[in-house]
Amino acid sequence: xxALEDIEEMQAQGIHCNKTAVGGPLAYIxxxxxxxxxxxxxxxxxxxxxxxxGLYETLLNQAKPEPRCLxxxxxxxxxxxxxxxxxxxITLGFALAGLVAKCLGSRIEKYAPxxxxxxxxxxxxxxxxxxxxxxxxxxxACVAGAKPILI
Numbered sequence: 001x002x003a004l005e006d007i008e009e010m011q012a013q014g015i016h017c018n019k020t021a022v023g024g025p026l027a028y029i030x031x032x033x034x035x036x037x038x039x040x041x042x043x044x045x046x047x048x049x050x051x052x053x054g055l056y057e058t059l060l061n062q063a064k065p066e067p068r069c070l071x072x073x074x075x076x077x078x079x080x081x082x083x084x085x086x087x088x089x090i091t092l093g094f095a096l097a098g099l100v101a102k103c104l105g106s107r108i109e110k111y112a113p114x115x116x117x118x119x120x121x122x123x124x125x126x127x128x129x130x131x132x133x134x135x136x137x138x139x140x141a142c143v144a145g146a147k148p149i150l151i
Contacts, residue, residue: 001026002019004021004025007019007021008064008065008067009065011065011067011068011069012065012066012067012068013068014068014069017067017068017069017070
């Protein structure tokens with residue numbers, strides 16, 4: 001962050017040409033000269049009159065240094081169709097790749113041999129039943145209706 005007066009002075013010397021003022025100043029520093037109270041009302045009235053007539057702004061603009069930097073007050077360049085086309089080409093490419101993968105995936109599933117599911121054979125069958133049922137069937141090795149575990 002620079003003071004506006006500082007950047008204007010540096011650009012008048014031809015340095016810091018890549019910097020521009022954006023927006024208005026963030027804060028103002030009041031610098032003044034103490035004046036005698038007997039004439040303060042008259043001076044304040046005359047300063048206000050100069051400001052109202054625009055004399056103050058005119059003198060301020062005349063005292064502003066002229067910048068040596070090239071005057072580029074363009075908004076900035078907009079993107080062209082060729083610059084934007086890369087985004088669309090990549091998006092379309094991914095969309096087409098997804099469609100091809102979906103079509104090929106469904107065809108491969110039609111012609112691929114099905115893999116049979118395997119079961120694990122145990123000497124005893126396992127069941128996922130509550131302990132109360134297991135207590136009732138202490139003597140039996142498995143509970144009736146238990147199914148083998150599939151992988």
